Amino acid sequence: MSSRIAVVPGSFDPPTLGHLDVIRRAAALYDELHVLVVHNPDKAAMLPIAQRLTLLEESIAQAGVAGNIIVGSWSMGLLVDYARDVNAGVLVKGIRSQIDVSYESPMAIVNKHLADIETVFLLTDPAHAMVSSSLVRQVAALGGDVSAFVPTVVAEFLDTGARDI
C-alpha cells in the first residue's frame, strides 16, 4: 500500500466546515486524497448517501481545494477494503477533543489489525472544535441557522432542499 494515497472517511451527514478544514489540510499532505462517504451503522442518518456525496462534491469545489481529491461513497463492506482497492496506506481523521480520541482509537487499532493501514489524526482548527454533524442536524431540524457551521451549499440545502427529504 502507498503512504502517498490517503482516505478521509466519514458519515458527512451533512459535511461541516470542520470536515472541509481537515480535507483541505489532508489534501496538502498527500498526493491523492479520497474523501469517502461511508454508512455508519451506529448512526441514524438524516440525508441519503447520494445527497451527502453531492453536497460534499459541491462544498469541495466551492472551497477551491486542490485538484488531487477524489470524492466517493462506500457501502460494500469494510473501509479497509476500499483503502486496499485504491492502494491507500493511510486513513485521516479529524480530532476535536478527548472524546474523539476515545471514539477513533479503537477503529484505528482494528483497521491497523485488519489491513496494516495507519490512521493519521489531524487536530481540528479550534475555530471548528465545537462543530459536529449531529449538532448541525439538530439545529437544522428545529429551524435554527447553521450557516456558521457548514459550507454555503450545505446551509442553502438545509434551508430549502432538505424539506423534501
Ligand code: PNS
Ligand atoms: O463520521 P463518522 O460517522 O464518525 O465515520 C465513521 C466511519 C463511517 C468512518 C466508520 O463507522 C467506518 O469506518 N465504517 C465502515 C465499516 C468498517 O470498516 N467498520 C470497521 C471499522 S473499525
